[in-house]
Amino acid sequence: MRPRFLVIPGLAAALVAVVALLIRNQPPTPPASRVTAPAVVSGHATIPISNYDFTPKALTVNVGTRVTWTNHDATAHTATADQGGFDTGTIQPNASRTIDFTRPGTYTYHCAFHAFMTATITVKR
Numbered sequence: 001m002r003p004r005f006l007v008i009p010g011l012a013a014a015l016v017a018v019v020a021l022l023i024r025n026q027p028p029t030p031p032a033s034r035v036t037a038p039a040v041v042s043g044h045a046t047i048p049i050s051n052y053d054f055t056p057k058a059l060t061v062n063v064g065t066r067v068t069w070t071n072h073d074a075t076a077h078t079a080t081a082d083q084g085g086f087d088t089g090t091i092q093p094n095a096s097r098t099i100d101f102t103r104p105g106t107y108t109y110h111c112a113f114h115a116f117m118t119a120t121i122t123v124k125r
Helices: 004-024
Strands: 042-049 060-064 064-072 096-101 106-109 118-124
Touching: 042 060, 060 064
Parallel strands: 042 064, 060 118
Antiparallel strands: 064 096, 106 118
């Protein structure tokens, strides 16, 4: 049987080695000058709903853009604006709903059935 005073330092050293390996294998963070703002979409944009998530989490569109949500999950979802600016109603599995954005503003929204599902659409002139 090993004495405890030898096992604990050995485990601590292994943990430090694993953490160092994980940190070293992280992709580099781009310099601030290379980080770009999301593109502004005109005409038509799509937001897939998959794995209980809206993708992208933030979308910027021009006034007049149509946005379509397509539900790829096995359960129903909605895209419902937090402040009442729009509501797709229930989107059944494998179905889509489209909203025309005619007013500028920032619209945060969620799924009425799954409040943890959130995202934002910014509408520009």
